[in-house]
Amino acid sequence: MNRREFLETVAAAAVLPIAGGQAPAGEWGSPVFDLHFHLRPQAAANLAHLDGAGIAKANLLTRGGALDQVKAIDAAAPGRFIWFTSADVTKPDAERTLTQAVKSGAQGFGEMKFHVAADGPELRRMYALAADLRVPILIHFQEVDHTPNEGTWSTGYAKVFESILKAYPNTTFIGHADAFWANVSADYHDEAVYPGGPVARGGVTDRWLADYANLFGDLSAVSGNNALARDPGFSSDFLKRHQDKLLFGSDCSCRDGHGAGYSNPAAPKMTGKCVARETLSQLKRSASPAIMQKIAWGNAHRLLKIPA
Numbered sequence: 001m002n003r004r005e006f007l008e009t010v011a012a013a014a015v016l017p018i019a020g021g022q023a024p025a026g027e028w029g030s031p032v033f034d035l036h037f038h039l040r041p042q043a044a045a046n047l048a049h050l051d052g053a054g055i056a057k058a059n060l061l062t063r064g065g066a067l068d069q070v071k072a073i074d075a076a077a078p079g080r081f082i083w084f085t086s087a088d089v090t091k092p093d094a095e096r097t098l099t100q101a102v103k104s105g106a107q108g109f110g111e112m113k114f115h116v117a118a119d120g121p122e123l124r125r126m127y128a129l130a131a132d133l134r135v136p137i138l139i140h141f142q143e144v145d146h147t148p149n150e151g152t153w154s155t156g157y158a159k160v161f162e163s164i165l166k167a168y169p170n171t172t173f174i175g176h177a178d179a180f181w182a183n184v185s186a187d188y189h190d191e192a193v194y195p196g197g198p199v200a201r202g203g204v205t206d207r208w209l210a211d212y213a214n215l216f217g218d219l220s221a222v223s224g225n226n227a228l229a230r231d232p233g234f235s236s237d238f239l240k241r242h243q244d245k246l247l248f249g250s251d252c253s254c255r256d257g258h259g260a261g262y263s264n265p266a267a268p269k270m271t272g273k274c275v276a277r278e279t280l281s282q283l284k285r286s287a288s289p290a291i292m293q294k295i296a297w298g299n300a301h302r303l304l305k306i307p308a
């Protein structure tokens with residue numbers, strides 16, 4: 001799709017801005033901000049997911065030159081989107097590209113999903129740059145392939161990331177994906193993509209959210225959903241304990257906000273479901289209305305310094 005076609009699809013997507021900046025609480029009992037929403041090439045497709053899932057606003061995760069698309073969608077649906085930027089961290093111009101995007105309005109780095117070590121030189125440069133530019137950095141941690149030769153991302157999380165949290169106190173880290181969420185349990189040793197069953201208390205993610213002011217958790221994707229679904233007794237305490245550090249996100253690829261077209265080979269039970277809806281339902285069941293409001297809405301606005 002070229003720029004003109006994109007603009008036309010934006011114009012065709014008859015959407016209403018959020019009147020007076022007040023988002024409705026709707027079916028979730030709180031307005032919802034989706035921290036983890038990958039920009040879709042067709043503008044209308046972005047809005048179809050938000051509207052279908054009852055989501056007021058979303059953070060568009062982009063890579064490379066997406067400024068024209070972001071501007072077009074923002075013009076068509078004012079107040080409903082902000083955006084993050086990413087660039088290949090193994091390339092020498094990554095810092096320049098990211099800096100330029102932040103100067104153009106990107107409000108964070110993400111998602112950072114590359115085949116490098118979590119404490120390697122490539123990501124260390126990004127941690128330092130995020131602190132310099134005063135934007136958060138959203139990282140995908142994964143140690144187990146979903147499919148043969150898929151590869152792993154930001155590796156070594158459970159072993160090395162505490163040293164990173166200490167070394168970069170002025171960087172705001174947002175953790176996400178399989179290894180981040182599997183490590184709510186102290187007995188995880190990279191043996192499963194989405195481990196099930198009761199959580200062994202004292203996992204590193206749980207401890208570090210408590211101990212480090214610069215770490216936040218993005219509850220998106222099947223990984224975040226699974227961490228909340230596997231042990232209800234754990235989840236309600238966990239949400240209470242970290243109510244100021246957790247942010248709702250979907251990372252859902254369904255078409256309509258109701259599950260159309262969704263599949264994940266590693267999680268067959270999610271086929272045909274909307275990850276956003278599943279996790280929002282889970283949160284609504286497990287958290288008080290006040291905590292739901294923080295996780296679904298308030299925390300993201302505070303962290304990203306955007307008006308609620």
Ligand SMILES: [Zn+2]
Binds near residue numbers: 111113140176177
């Ligand atoms: Zn991811």
Ligand SMILES: [Zn+2]
Binds near residue numbers: 252256257259
């Ligand atoms: Zn969905």
